Amino acid sequence: MDISSNILLLITSMHEANAELSEKLMETQSALNVAFETIDTVRSHRAQVYKLYTGEEINKRLYEQTQSQLNVMAAKIIECSVFGSRAERRLLAERLRLLSRHEEKSLATHLVSHGQAIRNLFYACDTAMVTCIGKNQTSLQTYNERWQAVMEAVEALTQYRLSLTTYRQEYKTDIQLTLRRGGTLISKIRNFHYREIERPISLDLAIEQLSNSLFKLANKEVIKPAELYLDTTEISQQLISVYHQVITDSLLSLTDQGRFKA
Numbered sequence: 273m274d275i276s277s278n279i280l281l282l283i284t285s286m287h288e289a290n291a292e293l294s295e296k297l298m299e300t301q302s303a304l305n306v307a308f309e310t311i312d313t314v315r316s317h318r319a320q321v322y323k324l325y326t327g328e329e330i331n332k333r334l335y336e337q338t339q340s341q342l343n344v345m346a347a348k349i350i351e352c353s354v355f356g357s358r359a360e361r362r363l364l365a366e367r368l369r370l371l372s373r374h375e376e377k378s379l380a381t382h383l384v385s386h387g388q389a390i391r392n393l394f395y396a397c398d399t400a401m402v403t404c405i406g407k408n409q410t411s412l413q414t415y416n417e418r419w420q421a422v423m424e425a426v427e428a429l430t431q432y433r434l435s436l437t438t439y440r441q442e443y444k445t446d447i448q449l450t451l452r453r454g455g456t457l458i459s460k461i462r463n464f465h466y467r468e469i470e471r472p473i474s475l476d477l478a479i480e481q482l483s484n485s486l487f488k489l490a491n492k493e494v495i496k497p498a499e500l501y502l503d504t505t506e507i508s509q510q511l512i513s514v515y516h517q518v519i520t521d522s523l524l525s526l527t528d529q530g531r532f533k534a
Contacts, residue, residue, distance in 0.1 A: 297523065300404045303352035304519060307397050310345040310368065311390055311512060317342060317371060318386040319505070325379040326498055342372040354403060355396040364392050380437040387430040394423065394515065401519060415522045421460075421467040422515045428457040429511065433504055439497045447489060450500070454486045457507070469518065475510035482507065 317338045323330045346365035355361050367389050377385075398419055405412050432453040439446045458479050464471050482503045489495050 296404060300354055300400050300523070303354045303400055304397055306345070306348045306352055307355070307393050307400075308512070308516060310349060311393050313338060313341045313345050314368070314371065314386055314389050314393070315508065315512075318383065321382050321386070322379070322501065325382070328498075339372040339374075342368050349396070352396075352400075354400040356399050361396075364389075364396060367392060378437070380434055383433055383437060384430075387433070391423075391426060391430075394426065397515075397519065401522060405522060411522065411525055415518065418467050418469050418518045419515075421464055421469060422511060422518060425457065425460040425464075425511055428453070428460045429504060429507060432457045433501065436497045436501050439500070451486055451490055454482060458483060458486075461507075461511075464514070469514060472510055472513060474506065475514065478503070478506040478510055 316334075320330050320335045320338060322328075324335075346368040349355065349365045349368065350358070350361045352361065355364070367385075371385060371389060401415060401419075402412065405415060432450070435446075435450045435453045439450055461471070461475065461479050485495060485500055485503050489500075
């Protein structure tokens with residue numbers, strides 16, 4: 273996922289007016305691209321780990337390539353100064369490296385580790401964005417409100433996925449927990465419009481699919497955990513796309529020179 277094309281127009285328009293701000297935006301853009309590429313790598317690795325632990329066939333070559341790519345991205349993260357102090361970047365890089373080391377852990381533990389890594393990458397993007405937006409309180413408030421809405425949905429997705437790692441169709445409490453957390457996830461996403469966040473049609477279709485699965489579950493139809501987990505794959509991708517758009521919109525708003533303050 274690359275934000276270069278949109279931001280290139282912004283940088284070009286600002287270059288002659290303020291070379292310092294142009295350089296600042298280019299550095300932020302480059303770092304954000306690294307972050308989103310890393311998120312894609314973590315998601316790919318998580319998908320392979322999930323298949324491995326649920327007995328599905330995995331592409332061994334792809335799995336090994338993803339393991340290696342995590343280490344490559346960890347090294348790139350350390351070099352992105354806009355993501356915070358060097359100590360913070362090293363800590364994030366170490367989390368990524370730990371994902372690439374196969375250890376005998378529960379599936380839930382693996383999912384938590386991957387989820388934490390993705391959230392930490394979101395926080396790194398947030399650090400870069402807050403610094404880039406600077407002192408413009410209006411732009412910063414709009415961005416922060418949208419960021420918070422996306423992060424609440426990401427957390428709800430994580431909690432729903434965790435409920436699936438212990439889900440057993442024969443246990444009523446497991447079904448109730450899954451239904452409750454699934455409902456919370458859907459609610460958080462549907463509330464995006466209160467923050468003027470546009471929901472892609474693909475995201476609406478994904479939560480509709482999840483709603484249908486939860487309806488079947490509530491009516492005691494047999495649904496395997498793997499099927500329920502599959503519903504979340506597209507939701508995960510679309511939430512990342514939504515945050516990507518939040519970032520793009522915020523950076524493009526900086527074309528108004530009168531509102532940008534370093």
